[in-house]
Amino acid sequence: MSVESPAHPLDDTHDPALRSWVASANYPGADFPIQNLPLGVLRGGPPGAPRLGVAIGDRVLDLRRCREMRLLDGLPPAVIAAAAEETSLNTLLALGPNALRSLRRAVSTILRADGARAEPAALVPMSDAELLLPVDVGDYTDFYASIVHARNVGRLFRPDDPLPRNYRHVPLAYHGRSSSLVVSGTPVTRPRGQWILHAGQGPSFEPTRQLDYEMELGVYVGPGNAPGLPIRIDDAERHLGGLSLVNDWSSRDLQAWEAQPLGPFLSKSFATSVSPWVVTLDALAPYRCRSARPAADPPPLSHLAAARNDARGGVDVTVEAWLQSAEMRRRGLDPVRVSSAEFGGMYWTIAQMVTHHASNGCPLRPGDLLASGTISGAGEESAGCLLERTARDAGMLTLPTGEQRGFLADGDEVALRAYCRRDGFTPIGFGRCVTRVLPAATAVQV
Ligand code: MN
Numbered sequence: 001m002s003v004e005s006p007a008h009p010l011d012d013t014h015d016p017a018l019r020s021w022v023a024s025a026n027y028p029g030a031d032f033p034i035q036n037l038p039l040g041v042l043r044g045g046p047p048g049a050p051r052l053g054v055a056i057g058d059r060v061l062d063l064r065r066c067r068e069m070r071l072l073d074g075l076p077p078a079v080i081a082a083a084a085e086e087t088s089l090n091t092l093l094a095l096g097p098n099a100l101r102s103l104r105r106a107v108s109t110i111l112r113a114d115g116a117r118a119e120p121a122a123l124v125p126m127s128d129a130e131l132l133l134p135v136d137v138g139d140y141t142d143f144y145a146s147i148v149h150a151r152n153v154g155r156l157f158r159p160d161d162p163l164p165r166n167y168r169h170v171p172l173a174y175h176g177r178s179s180s181l182v183v184s185g186t187p188v189t190r191p192r193g194q195w196i197l198h199a200g201q202g203p204s205f206e207p208t209r210q211l212d213y214e215m216e217l218g219v220y221v222g223p224g225n226a227p228g229l230p231i232r233i234d235d236a237e238r239h240l241g242g243l244s245l246v247n248d249w250s251s252r253d254l255q256a257w258e259a260q261p262l263g264p265f266l267s268k269s270f271a272t273s274v275s276p277w278v279v280t281l282d283a284l285a286p287y288r289c290r291s292a293r294p295a296a297d298p299p300p301l302s303h304l305a306a307a308r309n310d311a312r313g314g315v316d317v318t319v320e321a322w323l324q325s326a327e328m329r330r331r332g333l334d335p336v337r338v339s340s341a342e343f344g345g346m347y348w349t350i351a352q353m354v355t356h357h358a359s360n361g362c363p364l365r366p367g368d369l370l371a372s373g374t375i376s377g378a379g380e381e382s383a384g385c386l387l388e389r390t391a392r393d394a395g396m397l398t399l400p401t402g403e404q405r406g407f408l409a410d411g412d413e414v415a416l417r418a419y420c421r422r423d424g425f426t427p428i429g430f431g432r433c434v435t436r437v438l439p440a441a442t443a444v445q446v
Contacts, residue, residue: 006308007097007237008281013037013104016426019113022123024057031419031429032056034111037104038277038430039089039242044129050087053124054107055277055431060129061107065122071110075102088136089278093222093241094366097281100222100241104282131276133183134244135220135367140176140272141357142216142248142371147347149376152388168297171304171348171356173373174263176248181272181369184433188249190410190440191270195253203257207440210252211408215321215339215384215416218246218371219350220278221364228361233306236351237281239364243315243350245275245416245433246371252387252407274369275416275433283428287420289314289344303359304352313349317430318342319375319418321384326411327401335415336400339384341377343418410439 012018013035019026020034032038032055042053042060053060066072067084075083079099082092092099109115110122144150147167154162166172182188190207197204222241225231231239248268255267291313299305306313319342324335348356353370374384383389386407390396396404408414414437418430 006312008285010285013108013282014286014425016424018108020056020111021113021115022057022059022111024059025111027057029427030057031431033426033428034108035426036279036283036428037107038279038283039092040134040276040278041088041132042124042129043132044124050132052083052086052089052092053129055126056111058126059123060126061111062122062124066110066119069119069122071119071122072106075106079103088367089134089220089241090136090367093135093220094224096223097238100280101282104280131183133181133274134276134278135369137178137181137367137369138365140178140181140369140371141173142176142373143348143353144172144373145346145348145353146373146376146384148345148378148382149374149384149388152376152383156387156391169300171353173357176272176371177269178369180269181274184273184275184435186273187436187438188271188273189438191251191254191266192440193251193254193266195257208251208253209407211437212250212252212386213321213408213414214248214250214374215319215341216246216248216371216373216375217243217317217319217343217418218274218369219243219353221354221366221368221370224365224368225358225363227363230303230361231355231358233304233309233351233355236354239354240281240350242278242280243284243430244278245319245418245430247273247414247416247433247435248371248374249273250385273433273435275431277431279428279430284315284420286425287316287422288312289316291349292345293347300352304355306351309349309351313351314344314346315350316342316344316422317418317420319416322415322417323399323405324413325399325401325403325409327403328399329413331401333400335413337381338397339381341375341382341384343372343375345377346372346375408437410437412437
């Protein structure tokens, strides 16, 4: 595989002149125009098992119905089976970038305004569809790829030497728990746990008082690697399928007590929310950018370095978090934006994350989720979690109702969104990842 042939080239599916016969896909600012075509899994519309779908405007194209209508004829049989017979994206992801691209081209043709094969019966209104976890995630890893976030968090614990000494050399991460992954719309219950309620005393077992969101993107693994066989950085993106929004729920009081000396455990394993739509690396091809690592920094070790990664390893995505309290909902007030940061500013690229992860021979499997870590930039509103924003400056967030927030309260709803914009191309979005906070539960006797 030569560096001259990128895994995800630009082609006519990115043409900004393309329009769809699905009218809502052509509205300015739509998340899901015909140039996006993200993949997901839905239940709804015609009864039956979960099936794969593609978001288009405010509709979902049902790929099982497309196969029944013979709209997928001409694709390789393995791609048709993966798209129309499965109940998760795993098999399709495992087939790799050529399979994903062939499906994208077929779907683009089906949905084009001038396409002769327009079929409204294969469309489900998104508002009627139950969108499920798109991928059956075997392993979930969360990186720490924003140097701004690492420095902000480090400053809280090590004011004189905030950035870990290894940071510029090794893409740091912890292993998450895939059983705690939930799709947008699933509420999160405030966890109980051990933490220090009164300084200088022993721990208590109480509901967390420092519940936080972490604004992230995650990338799903496509074809895996065999145990013992690392992934070359020039091939890394051929092992990746697409990106989703990720909210890595965190309890800071639990985390401060338990993460001495090991990494996060119960402070994070109660819930991690993901968006229902996977935006493929093909859809993101117009929005690639240089790696944000400054040229003056020490270069990464050679297995993590590549000219193409320097030139195109970044992905230009603006990611935002919005907050609405129960009181704001009661008064009919819209959510307020509490975070906005650029994924293109991450210190480590997605290719470096996957290469590093497999560099010891660790087998990655189709559908594994590699999240980026909190996405933060410079400036107060660019902090990707409340810990950085309210603990760093000891400042509270004031909501339009006058309510104050250091951390999240019961009834708060956090919505992540993300979008890509570049001159000469049609803007695309990731949809939303919405989660409401429920009060702590008591143990149930079974
Ligand atoms: Mn995280």
